[in-house]
Amino acid sequence: MPELPEVETSRRGIDPHICGRTITRSIVRQSRLRWPVSAQITALLPGQTVLSTRRRGKYILIETTAGHIIIHLGMSGSVRILPIGMAPAKHDHVDIEFGHGQMLRYTDPRRFGCILWSGDAIDEHPLLASLGPEPLADEFDTDYLFRRSRGRRVPVKSFIMDSHVVVGVGNIYANEALFMAGIRPLAEAGSVSRARMARLVACIRQVIAHAITVGGTTLRDFVGSDGKPGYFKQSLLVYGRGGEACKQCGGTLQEVRLSGRSTVFCKRCQR
């Protein structure tokens, strides 16, 4: 699934192809995504010019002369730049065509993503307004995470996966970061010491930063990802390895379900 690094890689990939370009037409073949595709995508976009793109959490924000397009890739979504006229495949739900003969094509088999419109101040959009800091931003530090965690009895894994606490930490990275930090996923967030929170912050930043550096290779040509970028398999320490041997101590990795998410950890290495 597209994690934050893939989303950022996608944004960087489409940016030079659409910035400064004028939209000539939008085609919505399937409007039933996470939410219905906003009517403005077809009604308002033609004639507008793309001014810039940026990313907030896992949302791609495309600024146009009339407002912003908000795109989320869900867990199976992708965006590609293709020549206008290329026949759509089964899950190619939306095309945004440009005057220079290219189009932005949105594909999403499981339709957990969304394509929405915001005509007003984008930062005040309900989906974006209360998001936590970016994991690589300066404000995501030990003080911040420690302070936010006090009084919270939720498992620390759920805590760091809460986008209101910090954005972009998906299930894979949460499992990996907690293993790297030596913290049990089910520990109460509020009971994790400041020193251990410092390690957790460092590990989250490290795993995300690493994934961004290698993420570029998996999506470089913007052919749809199959959801399992190659770099994952080889570098995963715990995710998807329940029942297998811990790479650190050799013990058997435990696997439990935590709020519906597969959670893997080592009883010996994580306390």
Place this chain on the structure above:
DNA sequence: AAATCTCCCTGTAGGC
């Protein structure tokens, strides 16, 4: 307020 549950959807893996 905080924690937990539900739901959206389909490709894939596993069982028989």
Place this chain on the structure above:
DNA sequence: TGCCTACAGGGAGATT
């Protein structure tokens, strides 16, 4: 081999 079912997962919104 082929069919059938269970499962995975981001994350908002409802519920407890």
